Amino acid sequence: MQSYSFSDAEYDELRRLIENQVGIALSGGKRDLVYSRVSRRLRSRNLSSFAQYLSLLRSGDEEELSELVNAMTTNVTQFFRESHHFDYLNQKFFPEMVASKGSDKTIRIWSAGCSSGEEPYSIAIVLAEFLENHPGWKGEIWATDVDGAILRQAEDGIYAMDRLKSVSRERLRRFFLRGSGPNEGKARVGRTLRDLVSFQRVNLIESWPVRTAFDAIFCRNVIIYFDRGHKSQVVDGFADHLQPHGYLFLGHSESLHGLSERYQLIGQTIYRRR
Ligand SMILES: C[S@@+](CC[C@H](N)C(=O)[O-])C[C@H]1O[C@@H](n2cnc3c(N)ncnc32)[C@H](O)[C@@H]1O
Known part of the structure; x- marks a missing residue:
């Protein structure tokens, strides 16, 4: 070479x-x-x-x-990575949404730095399960990344079976389609999940085309690669686009300590807007 x-x-x-x-x-x-x-x-x-x-x-x-x-960019990711965040959605976040959102029955979540889609589709699985049991509620997941090539993979939503090891059989059966022809041995994300997620190329250090306030933002294992100035800029920007008391989920080795005064730590890498 x-x-x-x-x-x-x-x-x-x-x-x-x-x-x-x-x-x-x-x-x-x-x-x-x-x-x-x-x-x-x-x-x-x-x-x-x-x-x-x-x-x-x-x-x-x-x-x-x-x-x-x-x-x-480094695109390493997996389904249900840092699974305690998904337990938190089920045990605390969804019940709280039901108790506090009043007449606005749409749950809005941003997966910022979504890589090849495993993170937003994992969120979509628990959200779909919640919606099934809560008639009248809706969900929207906005999944963004700066890397256009990885975002195309995310939109395709086709995964080799070994990438789906952390998805239960029951969830595979309900939310994925078995690949055939060139996709033999792979699984494809089904309609229920697709309908919940929309993808867009967004560079977190530029301005964001956001017109809504999110109930939660997942930005995990992304700012770890940023310099300090961009880390602060991005997390402060998130606070402007979160509902009052909205949630920010970070990656396992990330922290807001000394970066932003606008959040309160409430769980393992789980923050709430003050
Ligand atoms: C290690 S992956 C994390 C994927 C997922 N959030 C997870 O935790 O499994 C980091 C992602 O951040 C994206 N990224 C890096 N810099 C970015 C930027 N300035 N704006 C948006 N996305 C960025 C990369 O393209 C990559 O897909």
Whole structure:
């Protein structure tokens, strides 16, 4: 495989570009990762050096800029990841919605940084089960990510069976369709879940096309990659788009400690707008 020279100045320029585009902070320790992911872009564009690649980006090639962003995001996810959050929805959140929402019987949830869809579809499963038992109630899940390629996978909603290990047989039977032909051995998200989720490309460090106030926002394992300034900007922005006392669910190693005064910690990585 071809190798390329990669100077400190080139690394710094790429690092700054990625941070400005998506807020992802790359320390010196990420140099090998950047080299390996960006080398693939050089190969696919038939370029022979990082210098050529950077001048392509400097020329304002928007498509390549999106490809660079897609290459630099980390998309690891799984169904019912951090399962205590889904227990919380069932045990505390839904009963509280019923008790407090009055005549507005629509539950609105944002999955921000939804990756390939496992998170919003997991939320959709527990929401669908709630709606079945609560006639007159509706649900809307807005699932967004900056990575256009992963978002297309999320919309397709087709998963190999080993990615569905944490979904019970009963839920698989009720909410998924068995794949056939080229999708043999895979399962496809069924209509009930699809109808609950809408996908959109949104960069969390730019302005958000939001016209509603959410009852809960899931932003898990996303801000961990951001620099401090963008972390604060994003979580403070969420508070502006949450219902009073709305919920923010973060990833297992994320915390708002020292980042925002607008939330109260009420459970394991579960926050409430003050
Ligand atoms: C590790 S995945 C987390 C997926 C899911 N929330 C979970 O916890 O399983 C992080 C996701 O954040 C997305 N992301 C990174 N920077 C972003 C940004 N500036 N705006 C929106 N999404 C971003 C990535 O594309 C990636 O899909």
